[in-house]
Amino acid sequence: MQELAHHLSGLGRGRALWKALSQGYFPAEADHIIGAGGMREAKHKNWGSFGWEVTKESLANCGTRKLLLRMEDGAEIETVLIPSFDGSRTTVCVSSQVGCNRACSFCATGRMGFIRNLSADEILAQVFYARRAARLAEMPPLDNIVFMGMGEPLNNAQAVKLALRQLTDGNMFAFGRSHISVSTVGPTPNAIRQMVDMPARLAWSVHAATDDVRKQLVPTTAHTMEELRDAFAEVLLHRGKEHLFVEVTMLDGINDSPDHAQAMVQLLSTLPGRTRVNLLPYNDIGHLSYRPSSPETIEEFQRILQAGGLVATVRSTRGAGEAAACGQLATLTSKHRAAQGSLQQ
């Protein structure tokens, strides 16, 4: 902010420019916020023109909107806007990497392989474009962010932390920390420990409590589930026993039996705070042997978790019709086709 204030010759102008950006206005169209003097400076210095392009915008029947964003180097990422069922708010699902090297077998991004990390600016720019799209499409106010798009946030923790600081800064995007969730598969105990000072709610994509099934779903898992769970427990205790959010993608016949549910209770019940488990029916990405669990199976799984003292909810699928649902995000640019081809072999 100080640097911006210096360039625009005034702290008030710096704040005004950030206010415009946080509402999804390019500086050149925000004279009602920035004022004539600030506008001249901003235009003169070309502040806020990112060199990005929204190459595609698609809308699913449920109102979920997916933006395909092309960055300066030609790499593309997907950012998804999800309106709540009651019409009170919009959540944006942001990406932290182009592709991902965690290789989860049920995830389209995992199949892409890893292309590159996003910078903090590129994470923030997604929120800018999302706020802009929500405003132009008259969606409910966008006040919630989930890091559940492309990439594993803890494999790009430095940029994610910098972006989180600016997202929660009252002079910048001004999101409440309880309105941001960072979701991770938990690559290693040390990676998990980096979450201790993140200004956001923490979510663990567990998917399976037993080591053999976890390894099938997240093949890059190199630690036992107990080791990963203990690292989360340590982080939660440091943060004052807050709740951990847990996600489980429900796959028919793979991780959805009553025994799997019991193992989940056993794994999670020693965590501090009241753990909240979200059960997500698998979204099809064309995998030959995966199908979503039936509603009855998910209900039974939920009942066992609840009987074991966990809070368990079933999340409805959003955006599947436009490949904008969890696990369906993948992009391909001509520039990166060669890279992907070699990764898939």
Ligand code: SF4
């Ligand atoms: S589920 Fe998340 S961590 Fe796993 S491959 Fe997909 S983007 Fe990466």
